[in-house]
Amino acid sequence: MVLLIHTFAKRISLSLSANWSGLFINVPVSPNKRELYQQKRKLSNIGLLGNISVGYLMFQCWTPQRIGIGSSGTEHFHCYSGDRVLDKQIKNWIDWDRNPRTKAQIINAIKKEDWSTLEACLCNRIAFGTAGLRAAMRAGFDAMNDLVVIQTAQGLCAYLKKQYPDESTWSEQGIVIGYDARHNSKRFAKLSSVVFLNNNFRVYLFTRYVATPFVPFTILRLGCLAGIMVTASHNPKQDNGYKVYWTNGAQIIPPHDTGISQSILDNLEPEAGSWDESVLCDNELLRKPYRKMVAAYYDSLKMELTCPLRELNKKCPLEFTYTAMHGVGYPYIKLAFSTIDLKPVIPVINQVKPDPEFPTTPMPNPEEGKTSLELAIKRATATKSTIILANDPDADRLAVAEVVKRRYKLFNGNELGALLGWWALENYKMREANPDVSNCVMIASTVSSKILKSMAKVEGFTFHETLTGFKWIGNKTIEERDAGKNVLFGFEEAIGYMMTPNVIDKDGISAAAHVATMACYLQYEKCMKLQDKLREIYETYGFHTNVVSYLICHDQKLIKTIFDRLRTFDNGQKNTYPKSILNGEYEIENVRDLTTGYDSSTPDKKATLPVSESTQMITFTFKNGMVVTLRTSGTEPKIKYYAEICGEPENKNWDELTATLKRMVEAIVNEFYEPEKNGLTRKQEE
Numbered sequence: 001m002v003l004l005i006h007t008f009a010k011r012i013s014l015s016l017s018a019n020w021s022g023l024f025i026n027v028p029v030s031p032n033k034r035e036l037y038q039q040k041r042k043l044s045n046i047g048l049l050g051n052i053s054v055g056y057l058m059f060q061c062w063t064p065q066r067i068g069i070g071s072s073g074t075e076h077f078h079c080y081s082g083d084r085v086l087d088k089q090i091k092n093w094i095d096w097d098r099n100p101r102t103k104a105q106i107i108n109a110i111k112k113e114d115w116s117t118l119e120a121c122l123c124n125r126i127a128f129g130t131a132g133l134r135a136a137m138r139a140g141f142d143a144m145n146d147l148v149v150i151q152t153a154q155g156l157c158a159y160l161k162k163q164y165p166d167e168s169t170w171s172e173q174g175i176v177i178g179y180d181a182r183h184n185s186k187r188f189a190k191l192s193s194v195v196f197l198n199n200n201f202r203v204y205l206f207t208r209y210v211a212t213p214f215v216p217f218t219i220l221r222l223g224c225l226a227g228i229m230v231t232a233s234h235n236p237k238q239d240n241g242y243k244v245y246w247t248n249g250a251q252i253i254p255p256h257d258t259g260i261s262q263s264i265l266d267n268l269e270p271e272a273g274s275w276d277e278s279v280l281c282d283n284e285l286l287r288k289p290y291r292k293m294v295a296a297y298y299d300s301l302k303m304e305l306t307c308p309l310r311e312l313n314k315k316c317p318l319e320f321t322y323t324a325m326h327g328v329g330y331p332y333i334k335l336a337f338s339t340i341d342l343k344p345v346i347p348v349i350n351q352v353k354p355d356p357e358f359p360t361t362p363m364p365n366p367e368e369g370k371t372s373l374e375l376a377i378k379r380a381t382a383t384k385s386t387i388i389l390a391n392d393p394d395a396d397r398l399a400v401a402e403v404v405k406r407r408y409k410l411f412n413g414n415e416l417g418a419l420l421g422w423w424a425l426e427n428y429k430m431r432e433a434n435p436d437v438s439n440c441v442m443i444a445s446t447v448s449s450k451i452l453k454s455m456a457k458v459e460g461f462t463f464h465e466t467l468t469g470f471k472w473i474g475n476k477t478i479e480e481r482d483a484g485k486n487v488l489f490g491f492e493e494a495i496g497y498m499m500t501p502n503v504i505d506k507d508g509i510s511a512a513a514h515v516a517t518m519a520c521y522l523q524y525e526k527c528m529k530l531q532d533k534l535r536e537i538y539e540t541y542g543f544h545t546n547v548v549s550y551l552i553c554h555d556q557k558l559i560k561t562i563f564d565r566l567r568t569f570d571n572g573q574k575n576t577y578p579k580s581i582l583n584g585e586y587e588i589e590n591v592r593d594l595t596t597g598y599d600s601s602t603p604d605k606k607a608t609l610p611v612s613e614s615t616q617m618i619t620f621t622f623k624n625g626m627v628v629t630l631r632t633s634g635t636e637p638k639i640k641y642y643a644e645i646c647g648e649p650e651n652k653n654w655d656e657l658t659a660t661l662k663r664m665v666e667a668i669v670n671e672f673y674e675p676e677k678n679g680l681t682r683k684q685e686e
């Protein structure tokens, strides 16, 4: 080591000093950053660790740390990025990852000395939140891969142990684990199972891909402590995700998200057996719930519909075209239709088989509108189907289109929410011998249409509004159910529908079964199409017209600046928001800011719904009754807006209401978001 320093010292003028921790060399450095970095790396490569002091690099002699490649430990090389934290993270990855593909990705980056890429993927960590995990699949602590899944499973397992210290509950109640048909989903589910089995948990692992709703259904049926669903829903093919459900069958809400997140950080190093898939063979704690749970699910579905309705289904002449968007839905939709005596759906041949490549639709999201349903519309036109049903790839959401004059009208999430809300009440009244509507509840998220609220006023049931995200609708459902209420329906405008508290989440399978039955019922009993019924709903409860759209913005700082401008609108003063749009033509009556907790309509100016500082969300209520919510998306680079005008039942001037809404929304987007000034991309409207 001394020799090395001596050799090096010949080329660079330096001063020497020493203390108890070693020998220090102060080297004058170039002011050029790139040269500085190269000097630093050269010194690192001969076993010197660099630290920047003012105008100098200070190097401490150390013993070169060798990082092994491969499980045999025979191959070694030096890795000194010049950054102590990055070196440590590289070492952790090489030591911990046993997946040859992702390990090779890191090693290749080391060989190329691609430190910036390594720093980005190893010194940042994927965030675990209420939605679990969702990210691209590749190497790195910021991505979805075997190692991150093992770390997450270990963290979740440790957290569950802490929450349920009685060990007998681990092996008796256990955990249910499901997966969709994406690349690696099955593997991630298996690795998670290994972690829980090694910790003496009973594991109910589905033996084939399932629709997401089967996991929350199984939690309630079998009384599991928790559930995991490996899915990235409608994201592009390179992504995957990890959705976590709690003991109550709903997606986790705070404080479990931060608790689990911390527990993951406390359990990063894979335990000895975490990679050993052999524990999945002949393990007493491992159960296969598929057959029993699928049978139980369809028994429940059958119970939701009366015999006369199923008789109508038998006679129903309507044809339904169905697409699974290359996801898991088709076998489950087939079973649903046969269970409730509907004739089989007409499949969109190229899209009904699971295919993780999503070859015909790179954005497999039926929420995106008609562009994503192109093949389904072609198939439906060719087969003269009345209705198109489309699930997203994990089949928890549902889009519906209906033909009118040979063109297909795609219902938006709010319109379908209105139809299914009406149907849920109608179906309840048919099903129950002594219906008690006053004890019934319907729930929608705050950015969804208030049509259920208008319906509740006339029909006498209770309506509740929750924060955005089905986790909140789910937890409100449990709260109401436990208070003895009958929760009939819950929905969010993002085409998510819960038809029964048997599944405390959105469920695209049961929603499709109910839409089809409703369509048959309307056709047979009332000679109506779904669109006729929607019109009748508006005539009875008032016209509700919505605009839901978004702008694209990848810059989180810019998003914050845009929202901060709105909350300091009057010369930068706190809690001063815009008072009107279009030069005072439409005045704002109330403002609710769920990022800061401010609400101008309450006596203490505090919002009653929970506040989240990490997401942007402001609602403006105008004096003419128009309500608009501006918010950021948790999983996508979008700033969304949701606007609605609710007309009174006696107001029949629907065209005028629609025109007013459009004009106001345009003004709000231009004046509040300033898309041109801020360089925001508008959604391509159809």
Ligand SMILES: [Mg+2]
Binding pocket: 233, 234, 392, 393, 394, 395, 396, 397
């Ligand atoms: Mg989904």
